Amino acid sequence: MGIDGLDGRIIALLAREPRLGVLEMSRRLGVARGTVQARLDRLQERGVIRGFGPDVDPAALGYPVTAFATLQIRQGSGAAVRAHLASVPEVLELHTTTGSGDMLCRLVARSNADLQRVIDLVVGFDGIVRASTTIVMENPVPLRLIPLVEQAARLPRQATAPRSPV
Missing domain, CATH: 1.10.10.10 (Winged helix-like DNA-binding domain superfamily/Winged helix DNA-binding domain)
Incomplete structure (x- = not known):
C-alpha cells in the first residue's frame, strides 16, 4: 500500500x-x-x-550518551527478555535481528559511568546470555522519514501481489 x-x-x-x-x-x-x-x-x-x-530529544532530558547493545538470548526466553527490556526506561528501542545477535536495543544514559549502570540493568537478566555494546560518537544523520515519504509519494503504486488467472 x-x-x-x-x-x-x-x-x-x-x-x-x-x-x-x-x-x-x-x-x-x-x-x-x-x-x-x-x-x-x-x-x-x-x-x-x-x-x-x-519529538523529544533524550540529550535535552539529561541523557546525552547513546549506545547500541546487541544481545544474545537463551532459546525460549524471548518474551521474558522483551518484557524485562520494556521495563527499563533507558531502553528506547528494541529490535529482534538476524546475524550474530538476537536483539538490538538503543540505550541512553546520563554519562559513560551511568551507561555502565544501564548495561548492568539490561544484561543482569537471566535470559540474556551475552551482550556487545557500541557507544555512539555522533549522529550525523538523525532519524528522518520525510525523504522516504517523498520518495514513496513519487513511486507508482503497485499491487501487493500478482493476481492469479481465473
Whole structure:
C-alpha cells in the first residue's frame, strides 16, 4: 500500500508543523478540508501516521550518551527478555535481528559511568546470555522519514501481489 503525492504533502506539512489544524492544512495544500481529514484518517487507519506526539530529544532530558547493545538470548526466553527490556526506561528501542545477535536495543544514559549502570540493568537478566555494546560518537544523520515519504509519494503504486488467472 503506497501513498500518493497529496498524502506525501500532508505528511511533510505535519512533520514541519505538527500543531497545524486540518483547516489550515487544507488552505495551504489547496484542497478541501474534508479531503485532508479523510486522507489523515486513512493514513492513521493504515498505520502510516502512528501519532502526533512531540519529538523529544533524550540529550535535552539529561541523557546525552547513546549506545547500541546487541544481545544474545537463551532459546525460549524471548518474551521474558522483551518484557524485562520494556521495563527499563533507558531502553528506547528494541529490535529482534538476524546475524550474530538476537536483539538490538538503543540505550541512553546520563554519562559513560551511568551507561555502565544501564548495561548492568539490561544484561543482569537471566535470559540474556551475552551482550556487545557500541557507544555512539555522533549522529550525523538523525532519524528522518520525510525523504522516504517523498520518495514513496513519487513511486507508482503497485499491487501487493500478482493476481492469479481465473
